[in-house]
Amino acid sequence: MADSSGPDAGTTSPATSVVRTLTGWTGRHALALAALATAAVLGVVAYLPIGLVFAEAFLEDGRLTLAAFHAVLTDPFYVGPLAGVFEEPLALGTHFSALFAWVRAGFPAVGMGLFGFTAYQAALSTLASLALGLPAAYVLATYEFRGRQTLRSLTILPFVLPGILVAAGFYAMFGQAGTLNTLLGTVGLGPYPFLSRYPLAVVVLAHAFYNAPLVARITVAAWESLDVSALETARSLGASRRRAFLDVVVPQLLPAVLTGALLTFVFTFMTFPIVLALGGLQLATVEVWVYDRVGRLAFAEAATLAILETVVSLSLTYAYLRYESAQASVARVGRPPSREALFPDWRLETLCAPRRLAVVGYGLLALVVFVGPLASLVLGSLTDGSGFTLAHYRFLAERQATGASYQTLPWPAVRNSLLFGLATLALAVPMGVVIAVLVARSRWGAVIDTLAMVPLAVSGIVFGIGLLQGLVFGVSLPGGTRLQFTGVAAIVAAHAVAAYPFVVRTVSPVLGGLDPAMVESARALGATRARALLDIELPLVASAVVAGAAFAFAISIGEFSSTVILASGGDTYTMPVALERYLGRRSGPALAMGTVLLVVTALSFVVIDRVGGRFEHR
Template identity: 70%
Template sequence: MIGKQPVRRFLEDSTVADWLERHALKLTALLSAGVLAVMLYFPVGIVFANAVFVDGVPTLEHFRAVLADPFYFGSLAAVFENPLAIGGHLGALVGWLGAISISLSLETPLPSLEVPLPWVSVQTPGVRGGLFGFTAYQAALSTIASLVLGLPAAYVLANYEFRGRQTIRSLTILPFVLPGIMVAVGFYAMFGQAGTLNSLLGAVGLGPYSFMQYSPLTIVIVAHAFYNAPLIARITVAAWESVDTRTVETARSLGASRRRAFLDVVVPQLLPAVFTGALLTFIFTFMTFPIVLALGGLELATVEVWIYDRMRRLDYAEAATLAILETILSLGLTYAYLRYESAQSGLSRAASSPGREKLFPDLRTALSPKRLAIVGYGVVALVVFVGPMVSLVIGGVTDSNGVTLRHYSFLLERQVEGADFQTQPYPAIRNSLLFGLGTLLIAVPMGVVVSVVTARAGQSGTIIDTLAMVPLAVSGVVFGIGLLQGLVFGISLPFGWQFQVTGAVAIVVAHAVAAYPFVTRNVSPLLSNLDPAMMESARALGASRTRALLDIELPLIASGIVAGAAFAFAISIGEFSSTVILAGGSETYTMPVALERYLGRRSGPAIAMGTILLLVTASSFVVIDRVGGRFER
């Protein structure tokens, strides 16, 4: 046995201390890579192995079956089944394009595609996109809806000054704070049969209308726009404020009209930001899960929802095959986003940013067509963005008979009298908070280390960044299934050993892996802006690497670390995709899981639980807003 004194002398030896200091980044990077390998890549690999191995023998039979199945790929299935028949496929495509017609009729049937507007339908001659086609279709519609709602907000925030402008701009961070399942419940409280909108319509003698049943796809797309339009607005506002006004003034002085100067000078400078926001939105909505699961179910199943259903039916091979195909698509899109973001990060910022005029300087200006259009947009924004959250709060304290606290009373009664198999509110709240704290302990150090490695990697930084951002491209459902099949069930090791991660630890690991990319995205921009000369000067003056890190680097990136920590906590609180798979008894289910379980039985208690979840996540938003959290470039 080694004595304490020799160990202390060994650690205090200057040579050893210098070696540890010089190699600290490499050691922490290796440790982080090891954690990712065991906790992320290995579980995902287990899921993927279900698709390429049958009884230990590699095969592509599952891929052939899925690719050639019209249920999954529609008309493209024939292409995958017989890719050499190019002429026939092209002829069918030309005939399909020539047969498309647009009809402005409520009675026109829609055999293959559904446009979520009651007065427009698209009729095609039996051509179907399949599950993947529908997933891309709803993601494209959701992206368009997000652009339609987000770009006007960016225009107003970038060009006008008004009371509450800074607060509204701060609220554009909400998509990364609010849990998806809570947003779904908020839309249920807003557009449901007994929702706020029907109550308002009933006050003037209209309704009630079954919005949720009449056009559920429309509700899903609007919910996606609620989530992603603020993201597009946040990214575009930053780009708009960086437009150099001198270029606009030069164009005007050369005879260009205000409209021509905007189209030829301002729009080209905004397009990179718009494209970035649209690409992110498409990625997020292509991999959508809780919103579709809660509002659409299997009737509007996306690839993600169908994978979850296949796993529940123990069809692991088919689910794994779908997961691989989905991950390939999302990884490609994520890599394209990171490459594009890297290319745009080197562009210079404006030397002269545009000034903002008052939104309503006088009554005559307030009645101008432009200001009236802004007011009209404000009304739509109130319905889409404010309505669901206000309805969530109101729905928790009202029912068909008026104001009541019986929904919260039900939660208390369930807590006092509930059996072990029932979902109780206190364990859900307790678990969510504890899992959030545990997530911070893992996600924040990992996120900072990945940021430092990426910043110092030079040209290879984009590749490292892409590998580190895999959690954004791999679905939470796939990751949760991999953890369940691998680490939760246990891994057999040599000499009879077994490695197993169960219960709360597995959920914390899942949350940390999902959250650390947000820490990285908050810290990396600050690190890239640091002047290396400051560290070199400190070192030249005799400061050790550790002292220079503590006294110079960390204070300069502290706001990014705090914002990243708030993001990580909020992601953990709202994580649903992997948690719903891993959560078992009362020691592991969280508030989002409890909310989903209540929603399947009684909507009132679900709305009340959603209100509690809203209050908890609001604290994370306050922290992020105070320290300037970011996710955009």
């Protein structure tokens, strides 16, 4: 018999009814709530800091003004000969007369200005990346050989290496006591001051180290999706192999090549750690000069430069997104091309065939460019002028043992990098997945995609300044409350903003390729939109999510631009920041710290990649 004092079995209390109603409503609107939460996080940790920095360029003593833009755009130091055009934009006759005089004089050299030099080094870096990346794409797409798939997978490696680490590797290779000068010394040559005499060439080569694999990866994907029947038709109609390649293959590959070139130009236009470490203010790009202006407290000038840089990079990023969207809608049909054996036999005439000799020559060049800097980094950490030594590592151990708070210690740098990376995963992956769902499924997907990619087009320096000026110092909100992020929270926020676009770019194409009918069927059977996402879509794209997580973790481990601002003067420095501090004072310990960073980064990426491999085979 039921207790008469208790509620009747057929009734529920008002509180239980409210809980059930709220639970049901939350379940039905979980995805919308996640989207609102993501938008709120982005608004606070991304767009608000960007807005605070950009406002510096438009405000002077609380009044709106364009004086900072006028000062920058009319200064030949920044825009070179275009300064006169911006000074008097309507004086067309004067400008055309100056142009014709320049042509009649035989195109004499003119000062490019800061923006001109930034674009110039980005163009050189793009050409170098194409020159190194396209032959790699040809070899990977045309030939079959042992280790081909492994080599293809390794094209992702540069993206998980911090820029400051690559800079340290090139310093170890081209420095006065570097590997190259050591090898030259064995034959009685050198040493040559490569870094001081040819800094631009070394910087361009370092940029190619990063971006040539990107060009190769994009081009190989396009090459493997070609329809070989069109090529065979051209050959059957009498076209030579060379003519068929130029008329059939090249036009189909050109969009992918242009995409790789566009992305390379964007990345190198916004370059910072490599130029800062290898060239300094001698080769200052816009990004490096923004960093210098911030250090001198010239915030209005820094903000103006950052806005102009963002306009360029965001325009190019938008062009890339439009192309990616157009390519995703093109169905790939037909029979893919087959690959021939690189060395079908070991006869001398086969080995000495011109094409195969060219492949071997390129392989040796690639070995020097891509393996040389990293090998030099490790070698430099284990040697000094007298030979093999562990003195550089002992220096790091002894510094750690002292524990002096005013010094940069190795263990806090390693610990902070790992902890910040894990915290970044917890924030960036859910944000990236939610945005990827909206991009793939919402009718406003294109607009959301463009807005979500804004942080990718804005420099880490801008984020660092914005977080420092706004959330670290605090922002007053209506009602007398104050929003403030400091220390670890600010750094993790900056890392998450830098990392989540890579999760979006990894997950959204795969998610968009799924059949929407599966979700519709689940919804028809009573599943909420969030339940359909968790039970159907995410398991099918789990490998892409893990790949995005690997990128996010690697971006956090190597993030330098914003961290170097937010970690200054505290104990929240990371491995890249510690490496940069050592590099400016002691090259040996810097290379040892770089080797530690290389090992930690590689091991971390391997662990995440192994975890992702479990999902790929489910």
